[in-house]
Amino acid sequence: MVSPGPATLRIDGARPLTPDVVAEVNAACDAAVQHGMLVVHVTGAPGDGWLSGVTVASVSKWERALRALERLPLPTLAIARGDCGGLALDAFLAADHRVAIGRPRLVLPVSAGATWPGMALYRLAQHGGGAAAVRRAALFGTPIGLEDALAAHLIDAVAADEEEAVAVAGRYGAGIAGPELAIRRQLLLEAPTVGFEEALGVHLSACERALRRTTAEGSTS
CATH class of the missing domain: 3.90.226.10 (2-enoyl-CoA Hydratase; Chain A, domain 1)
Incomplete structure (x- = not known):
């Protein structure tokens, strides 16, 4: 709590x-x-x-x-x-x-x-x-x-x-918390020094997690 x-x-x-x-x-x-x-x-x-x-x-x-x-x-x-x-x-x-x-x-x-x-x-x-x-x-x-x-x-x-x-x-x-917040910070921190191809996989993984959460929320509403 x-x-x-x-x-x-x-x-x-x-x-x-x-x-x-x-x-x-x-x-x-x-x-x-x-x-x-x-x-x-x-x-x-x-x-x-x-x-x-x-x-x-x-x-x-x-x-x-x-x-x-x-x-x-x-x-x-x-x-x-x-x-x-x-x-x-x-x-x-x-x-x-x-x-x-x-x-x-x-x-x-x-x-x-x-x-x-x-x-x-x-x-x-x-x-x-x-x-x-x-x-x-x-x-x-x-x-x-x-x-x-x-x-x-x-x-x-x-x-x-x-x-x-x-x-x-x-x-x-407001309403922003959990491990995904820390991941967004890390994506921002790494963006200036990480190449596109290297960053793409990490961002796609984050997008996949977001889609799963959105689907789960939709199924319980």
């Missing part, structure tokens, strides 16, 4: 990457299955020394947790306030629908003279790689302001408050 109201997760980009943060994301993903939707509130950006104690193994665990969020069989909404960098930017870009409250900035953190090469770079390129603002952020750490983020489709909408943001996202995701 789906519980009323979405599951929620709050990510502060100023926090260090610790096992606790990874556990919070994994727990939110588990809870979201009982709620039918996950809302991720993000804000904050890393300060000096944010990589202290971080290892490749801890980054790998964080990225796997984000991948679980990205593959949830239900709609995900991220709501951004203020500067969003580090963990906050990662989680924001992994959501289906991304909403701004106020005038947030998307910030790739810089360390040792270069931007952090985590999967935020990958998601920035997927969502808005052709935009000059994204290129400047990826190469030089220049923050992406609201107008540029909207133009690059990194932010989908601007809301007055959290209630409005959740209501808008709820309308987008």
